[in-house]
Amino acid sequence: MELLGTQYMENVRWFDRELGVGRSCDVVSRDFLIGGRRGRIWVIDGYGRDAILERMGAFWLSLREQDLAGLTQMQEFADRFITFSETGVTMDRQQIVTSVLLGKTLLLMEGLQGAALMDAKDYPGRGVSEPADGKVLRGSHDGFIEAVVPNMALLRRRIRDPKLTMESVQVGTRSHTDTVLCYLEDKVDQSLLSELREKLTSIQVHSLSMGQESVAESIRPKQWYNPFPKVRYTERPDAAAASIMEGNIVVLVDNSPSVMIFPTTFFDFTQEANEFYFPPLVGTYLRLLRIIVFVISLLITPAWYLMVSEPGRLPGWLDFLSSPEPADLGLLWQLLVVEFLVDVLELASLNTPDSLSNSFSMLGALILGDFAVQAGWLGPEVLVYMSFVSVASFAQPSHEMGYAFKLLRVALLLVTAAFDVWGFVLGVAGILVLLATTKPLVGKGYLYPLIPFNGKALRRLLTREPISPDNT
Numbered sequence: 422m423e424l425l426g427t428q429y430m431e432n433v434r435w436f437d438r439e440l441g442v443g444r445s446c447d448v449v450s451r452d453f454l455i456g457g458r459r460g461r462i463w464v465i466d467g468y469g470r471d472a473i474l475e476r477m478g479a480f481w482l483s484l485r486e487q488d489l490a491g492l493t494q495m496q497e498f499a500d501r502f503i504t505f506s507e508t509g510v511t512m513d514r515q516q517i518v519t520s521v522l523l524g525k526t527l528l529l530m531e532g533l534q535g536a537a538l539m540d541a542k543d544y545p546g547r548g549v550s551e552p553a554d555g556k557v558l559r560g561s562h563d564g565f566i567e568a569v570v571p572n573m574a575l576l577r578r579r580i581r582d583p584k585l586t587m588e589s590v591q592v593g594t595r596s597h598t599d600t601v602l603c604y605l606e607d608k609v610d611q612s613l614l615s616e617l618r619e620k621l622t623s624i625q626v627h628s629l630s631m632g633q634e635s636v637a638e639s640i641r642p643k644q645w646y647n648p649f650p651k652v653r654y655t656e657r658p659d660a661a662a663a664s665i666m667e668g669n670i671v672v673l674v675d676n677s678p679s680v681m682i683f684p685t686t687f688f689d690f691t692q693e694a695n696e697f698y699f700p701p702l703v704g705t706y707l708r709l710l711r712i713i714v715f716v717i718s719l720l721i722t723p724a725w726y727l728m729v730s731e732p733g734r735l736p737g738w739l740d741f742l743s744s745p746e747p748a749d750l751g752l753l754w755q756l757l758v759v760e761f762l763v764d765v766l767e768l769a770s771l772n773t774p775d776s777l778s779n780s781f782s783m784l785g786a787l788i789l790g791d792f793a794v795q796a797g798w799l800g801p802e803v804l805v806y807m808s809f810v811s812v813a814s815f816a817q818p819s820h821e822m823g824y825a826f827k828l829l830r831v832a833l834l835l836v837t838a839a840f841d842v843w844g845f846v847l848g849v850a851g852i853l854v855l856l857a858t859t860k861p862l863v864g865k866g867y868l869y870p871l872i873p874f875n876g877k878a879l880r881r882l883l884t885r886e887p888i889s890p891d892n893t
Contacts (some may be wrong), residue, residue, distance in 0.1 A: 423514045429531040433461055436527070439518050452521060455481045457487035459531040468542040473505060479538075480504070484673035494529075495535030503528075507540035519597050545570040549575065550654035552678070555818055560698040564656045569599050569675040572658075576603060576671070579662040584608075590621050592636065596628035597674040600636065603661075608668040617683055617863050626850040632677030642860040646829045649867070650821035650858050653685040660694045684864025687856060688871070688882040690822045696885050704885030711816050712883070718813035719826050720849075722756050722806055722834040727845050730838075753838045755799050759807040760831055829855075 426432055436794055437443070440463055442450050447467065452458040454823050460481070464474070484502065492498055496510045511517060521527050524542030549571065552564035566571045573587050588602040600621060604614060620640040629635040637652045656679045662673045664682045672681040682689075692710050696704035728735050729752065730744055739892040748755060810830070814823040833848040840847065870878035880886070 425514060425517075425534070425536060427534070429459060429529065432504045432529055432536075435514070436463060436518070436529070439514075440521060451478075453478065453481055456484040456529060457486040458489060458533075461529050463521055463527040465521065465524060469526055469546065470541045470543045473541040474526060475543075477503065477505060492533060495530065495537050495757045498530065498533055499537050503539065504538060505539050505541055509538050509540075510535045511538065512536070519591075523599070524598065544570070546571065554820075555655060555657045555660065556696055557698050560694070561657075561659050563658060565658060565661075565673075565678045565680060567676050567678050569601055569673050572673050572680070573601060573603070574660055575658040576665070579658060580605075580665060588618070590618070592621060592624050592626045593626055596630075598629045600629075601672040601673040603665060603673060603680075605665055608666075609670060609737040610668065611753045613684060613863050614670060617672075620863070621672075627776040629674065630674075631685065633672070633679060633681050636672070636674055637681065637862070641862055644860060647855060647859055648825035649687065649856065650690075650819060650825060651685060651859075651862050651867075652821075653682045653689050653819070654679045654821075655682060655694075656680075657694050663697070683862055684869075686861065686864065686869050687859075687867055688869075688879070690817060690819045691882060693818050699885075701885045701887045707882070708885055714813045714816050715826065718810050719830050719833070719852075722810060722830060723837045723845060723848070725806055726752060726756065726834060727837050727842065730841070748800045748803075750796050752800075752803070753834070755803045756807070756834060757831070759799065759803055760827070763807065763811050764827075820887070 426647070427437075437450065440450075441448050442463070447465055448463065449466050449469070450461060450463045453462070462474075462478075481502065488502075489498070492501075499508050499510055512535055517527060517538065520538045524540075524544065526539040526541050528537040528539065546566045546568045549563040550564055551562040562704070563575065565575065577585065582605065584606040586602075586604055586606050588604075590596045590600045590602065592600045600615070602618065602621070624639045626635065626639055630639075633652075633654065641651050655664075661680050661682065665671055670683045672683065676679070693707075693711070696705055696707050699707065742856070745752065750758065812828070817823065828851055833845070833852065834853075836844040837846040857868060857872065860865045866872055869875065870882065
């Protein structure tokens with residue numbers, strides 16, 4: 422730890438050099454004469470609240486020499502003459518530099534030991550409007566934004582409990598990104614909390630350029646071949662608050678409008694916020710419907726290919742499934758082409774201007790699909806099944822889980838095409854084994870509460886239960 426020197430001008434020159442005064446146009450510094458003593462502030466343009474800094478500067482300029490008589494410590498000056506509540510004093514040079522780059526205002530004064538750091542910052546940000554993902558028919562319509570402090574306030578607004586803890590961890594040797602562990606002190610699993618805290622503090626990266634995804638990649642197990650998501654994300658404060666009330670840990674990362682929920686299991690992805698704004702019976706129906714449709718979306722195209730690949734395999738009453746119209750491409754190639762074509766349309770829609778995206782998606786699907794059928798490249802049955810798969814992928818809230826199922830569906834289709842019935846059976850068994858061997862980032866297991874078995878917890882995940890007496 423490098424401490425401040427005793428010479429005022431030496432300290433000023435050091436901070437001017439380290440903070441880039443004159444080199445970076447957004448680093449603002451200003452000299453004052455406070456009670457006959459020289460003083461200087463440093464702040465990042467765009468972070469400092471002009472009204473607060475102007476008010477404090479006007480007050481300091483009105484001080485007289487006798488007001489500062491006998492003062493030798495910055496802490497004494499802060500206690501008497503800095504009215505802003507979020508003020509700290511330190512002697513650590515590197516901590517001071519990092520704090521200024523995080524948005525705090527630095528004050529140095531001649532004849533006073535220490536530096537005052539005033540947290541009078543105001544990050545630029547958008548309004549807390551409802552996120553595009555996770556929309557609900559009823560309920561709150563606010564969402565997290567890219568600044569971590571307002572996100573913490575959104576959680577505090579919903580959980581007004583002194584046991585709610587916001588624990589700050591800085592990650593990134595250069596970016597020093599603010600990462601916050603949010604949990605209820607009396608409900609969280611302490612061993613899980615310690616494990617997650619250790620993983621975060623041991624991250625060795627220069628910066629979290631991709632926000633929470635960089636955090637997840639830095640702490641996830643080395644299973645590159647496993648597509649199942651290890652983290653559950655949400656941009657909804659009500660969903661995050663409900664998870665905290667259940668004893669989970671929410672991780673907020675600065676510059677990210679979504680938060681991470683730990684521990685994460687496979688069955689957590691069966692839930693959606695919209696279910697909890699309906700009565701329990703309706704919510705249970707929606708949840709079970711989502712689970713059934715999602716499982717069908719994984720198996721439907723490989724199972725259909727298996728049924729129609731060999732004539733006479735199906736009973737007579739299912740003959741309508743076994744006679745797809747002939748096309749120039751083989752059935753396997755048709756299914757693979759449409760799988761990838763759907764992804765191309767999604768990517769094109771994502772990069773299309775908002776005013777044109779809806780029209781582009783509809784026209785692209787209609788023109789390409791109709792042209793492919795008319796030209797004889799694709800059969801209409803293939804488009805029907807793939808349309809169902811595409812719609813089903815949006816029936817659950819996790820895009821990561823949707824892409825995991827897509828990759829597994831393509832792999833199962835290829836194995837079925839190669840080895841027929843045995844390929845389908847072994848492919849399904851392989852998916853189950855992969856699911857069972859998935860390592861969570863923290864927690865009891867990826868298939869908990871099925872493995873290890875906890876009947877009560879499993880029932881709560883598969884059905885929408887009424888609110889319990891402890892409001893969880």
